[in-house]
Amino acid sequence: MRFLLAAAFTATIVSAQAPYQRIVNADKEPQNWLTYSRTYDGGRYSPLAQITPANVARLKPLWIYQIEQMDHFETTPIAVDGILYVTEPPDSISALDARSGRRLWRYVRPVPADIQVCCGRVNRGVAILDDTVYAGTLDGHLIALNARNGALEWDTTVADYKSGHALTGAPLAIDGKVVVGIAGGEYGVRGFIDAYDAKSGKQLWRFWTVPGAGEPGSQSWPGDSWKHGGAPAWVTGAYDPDTNVLYWGTGNPGPDWNPDSRPGDNLYSCSVVALDAASGKLKWHFQFTPHDSHDYDATEVPMLVDGVVRGEPRKLLVFANRNAFYYVLDRVTGEFISAQPYAKFTWNTGIDDSGRPRADPSMAPSEKGTLVWPSLYGATNWFSPSYSPATRLVYVSVREQSSYFYKTDAEYQKGAPFTGGGERPVGGAKAYGAVRALDAFTGKVKWEFKLQSPPWSGVLATAGGLVFGGSMEGNFYALDALTGKPLWDFQTGAEMYSNIMSFAVDGRQAIAVTSGHALFVFGVE
Amino acid sequence: MLPLLPLLMFFAQADSQSASPPKIDLARAKRVFDTSCAGCHGPEGRGGRGPSLAVPKLRRAQTDNDLVLIILNGIPGTEMPPSWYLGPDGMMLAAAYVRSLGAGATPSKAEGDPAKGRQLFSGKGCFACHSIGTEGRAFGPDLSDIGARRSAAGLREALLEPNAQVGEGFVPVRATTLQGERINGIRINEDNFTIQILELSGRLQSLRKAALAELEERPTESAMPSFKEVFSESELRDLVAYLSSLRGEQ
Numbered sequence: 027m028r029f030l031l032a033a034a035f036t037a038t039i040v041s042a043q044a045p046y047q048r049i050v051n052a053d054k055e056p057q058n059w060l061t062y063s064r065t066y067d068g069g070r071y072s073p074l075a076q077i078t079p080a081n082v083a084r085l086k087p088l089w090i091y092q093i094e095q096m097d098h099f100e101t102t103p104i105a106v107d108g109i110l111y112v113t114e115p116p117d118s119i120s121a122l123d124a125r126s127g128r129r130l131w132r133y134v135r136p137v138p139a140d141i142q143v144c145c146g147r148v149n150r151g152v153a154i155l156d157d158t159v160y161a162g163t164l165d166g167h168l169i170a171l172n173a174r175n176g177a178l179e180w181d182t183t184v185a186d187y188k189s190g191h192a193l194t195g196a197p198l199a200i201d202g203k204v205v206v207g208i209a210g211g212e213y214g215v216r217g218f219i220d221a222y223d224a225k226s227g228k229q230l231w232r233f234w235t236v237p238g239a240g241e242p243g244s245q246s247w248p249g250d251s252w253k254h255g256g257a258p259a260w261v262t263g264a265y266d267p268d269t270n271v272l273y274w275g276t277g278n279p280g281p282d283w284n285p286d287s288r289p290g291d292n293l294y295s296c297s298v299v300a301l302d303a304a305s306g307k308l309k310w311h312f313q314f315t316p317h318d319s320h321d322y323d324a325t326e327v328p329m330l331v332d333g334v335v336r337g338e339p340r341k342l343l344v345f346a347n348r349n350a351f352y353y354v355l356d357r358v359t360g361e362f363i364s365a366q367p368y369a370k371f372t373w374n375t376g377i378d379d380s381g382r383p384r385a386d387p388s389m390a391p392s393e394k395g396t397l398v399w400p401s402l403y404g405a406t407n408w409f410s411p412s413y414s415p416a417t418r419l420v421y422v423s424v425r426e427q428s429s430y431f432y433k434t435d436a437e438y439q440k441g442a443p444f445t446g447g448g449e450r451p452v453g454g455a456k457a458y459g460a461v462r463a464l465d466a467f468t469g470k471v472k473w474e475f476k477l478q479s480p481p482w483s484g485v486l487a488t489a490g491g492l493v494f495g496g497s498m499e500g501n502f503y504a505l506d507a508l509t510g511k512p513l514w515d516f517q518t519g520a521e522m523y524s525n526i527m528s529f530a531v532d533g534r535q536a537i538a539v540t541s542g543h544a545l546f547v548f549g550v551e
Numbered sequence: 552m553l554p555l556l557p558l559l560m561f562f563a564q565a566d567s568q569s570a571s572p573p574k575i576d577l578a579r580a581k582r583v584f585d586t587s588c589a590g591c592h593g594p595e596g597r598g599g600r601g602p603s604l605a606v607p608k609l610r611r612a613q614t615d616n617d618l619v620l621i622i623l624n625g626i627p628g629t630e631m632p633p634s635w636y637l638g639p640d641g642m643m644l645a646a647a648y649v650r651s652l653g654a655g656a657t658p659s660k661a662e663g664d665p666a667k668g669r670q671l672f673s674g675k676g677c678f679a680c681h682s683i684g685t686e687g688r689a690f691g692p693d694l695s696d697i698g699a700r701r702s703a704a705g706l707r708e709a710l711l712e713p714n715a716q717v718g719e720g721f722v723p724v725r726a727t728t729l730q731g732e733r734i735n736g737i738r739i740n741e742d743n744f745t746i747q748i749l750e751l752s753g754r755l756q757s758l759r760k761a762a763l764a765e766l767e768e769r770p771t772e773s774a775m776p777s778f779k780e781v782f783s784e785s786e787l788r789d790l791v792a793y794l795s796s797l798r799g800e801q
Contacts, residue, residue: 436638445638455722478742499742503744
């Protein structure tokens with residue numbers, strides 16, 4: 027009998043049933059974190075409320091898991107019933123016991139020696155659906171692993187890594203499908219968003235983020251420029267299960283900083299696209315930065331919120347963009363509602379009533395260098411914002427920094443950088459960071475918490491009334507969600523390139539964050 | 552995306568694999584140098600805030616490949632930034648131009664007398680803040696290899712106008728604790744919640760910012776006074792000759 031009980035206990039530990047309906051109804055199980063942003067709406071909000079302003083001072087590390095590689099560790103753990111699933115750089119996937127931090131299994135994938143990734147051998151997490159864990163790989167594959175033991179179930183080639191394609195973002199698993207967006211915007215790839223059958227790995231559809239010759243939008247790409255037009259889609263999007271629509275951000279047109287070969291708006295670069303998840307067909311698009319020449323990728327997480335705008339209830343999509351503006355759109359129609367700057371910018375002279383920026387030609391990259399706000403890295407970047415339905419505030423990690431933008435010649439060669447210039451950031455005391463709390467429906471700044479330097483860590487708001495964030499000086503900290511007042515901090519000992527999440531095991535809330543080459547899990551003793 | 556350094560490793564690899572050096576358009580190469588390098592290394596690369604590159608042998612770049620890698624990645628821990636944005640062509644051109652500067656150069660002759668400079672350095676109390684090898688105090692920057700990092704013109708400027716180029720590692724700070732204790736010194740390190748200050752006395756203070764009533768940082772100000780009124784012109788030349796001779800471990 028004792029043996030049988032032990033067997034049953036083991037079974038509950040290794041079982042990871044995560045059917046689609048559980049992810050749709052994620053709010054019913056706040057102890058778990060079943061998709062990249064916890065919920066399909068991209069909100070990255072934890073309904074767990076055990077850790078509060080009253081007890082956060084007692085927050086302590088529960089365990090630390092260290093990786094064996096020196097690359098940035100940018101994963102968002104997926105938490106399912108006491109197990110955390112993480113990606114480790116360069117291309118491994120591990121299952122960890124959420125109680126102890128001990129590894130249960132690890133799948134190690136060899137990385138080809140000739141891999142080309144512009145920005146580090148990183149991966150931002152897995153998706154889970156039913157009993158399978160999904161991850162993209164640096165060599166452009168989508169793989170499916172058995173959640174119980176990490177065994178490979180299928181392996182599909184998404185794109186050729188030798189031409190600069192890579193998968194770095196966490197896939198998004200929806201009903202029977204796994205959706206991924208490609209990276210490679212610095213290598214002249216033609217961007218796309220793909221859906222694969224979750225059981226077989228067979229491709230179901232592809233949406234090209236750069237239209238081909240003769241397709242709608244192709245007039246924004248003269249000649250053959252579309253073939254290397256970029257517009258990658260390397261950060262996980264959001265999904266509305268009620269309407270079966272995906273919302274996904276797209277990156278820079280190629281070449282990045284020399285736009286001479288691509289006069290026009292360069293659709294659908296630097297945009298958010300709304301796609302019918304059944305077919306991959308475009309429902310609408312909104313382009314934040316037409317004809318971009320500063321690498322202002324719109325590869326941030328769109329957030330789906332419902333609210334009242336000018337007295338009318340609306341289904342909204344809100345977006346804290348790398349280009350320093352916070353956008354409010356109608357997610358049913360794509361209609362532009364408002365744009366509000368939330369960081370310093372000089373690249374445009376304002377935004378018109380249709381949401382189109384009046385780009386300032388004197389701010390274009392030049393041979394001698396042009397000083398522009400925000401920097402290449404943007405007012406924010408891939409690291410996630412967080413929306414609290416309790417405070418109706420959107421919390422954003424903000425980078426206040428300028429750069430000199432340079433323009434050079436650009437010639438496409440397969441697998442080689444196709445950038446046409448670059449930048450030199452202005453650092454030192456002139457650059458700083460902040461967490462800003464924005465009114466979700468107007469983008470107006472309600473409070474800010476200043477940071478020593480521009481951050482690479484996202485934020486997490488919780489129902490306990492806290493906002494967690496990380497700094498490049500290694501500080502992991504908690505702020506009062508209503509006021510921004512710092513309530514607790516911990517020195518993690520490394521630069522933080524991180525996204526923060528929360529889960530609970532054995533009824534105790536934990537906060538998980540990567541820093542340096544380690545995953546830290548905190549709880550109140 | 553966010554081009555960091557791995558992006559351009561490609562170029563360095565491509566360079567090391569090329570069989571014969573490509574023909575270089577020196578006029579174009581000079582343009583690249585003038586717009587991207589001369590700001591620190593001076594016109595004609597004779598040095599300024601950064602070291603002179605018009606030397607027969609570059610300390611950190613024995614080979615062309617080393618040189619391209621330095622242009623690509625910068626030199627961590629120094630003020631030499633990465634310049635990957637130049638692209639493969641631009642980096643090759645910059646490297647070729649730097650090599651051309653060194654081709655006809657002879658080792659520069661110091662104008663002053665380094666031995667006299669050394670006496671001045673010691674006699675005027677410079678060791679009270681600076682260290683050279685095992686000598687002196689670690690309050691201000693270590694000068695053991697300053698001659699390899701700064702040109703003579705840059706050293707002269709630092710002595711006469713210390714605020715013209717302030718190193719980020721040595722920000723003067725003044726703090727007052729909630730109890731009213733005043734602390735003056737150099738910022739050794741800082742994060743969002745704490746600061747570590749080295750006082751001139753040599754005492755290291757580690758403080759929570761929440762425990763401070765006041766914290767003033769002066770990042771554009773050097774803790775070093777100007778020596779304009781202290782040294783004569785010939786003494787300055789001697790001192791600069793001495794500092795220029797400090798090249799660290801060879």
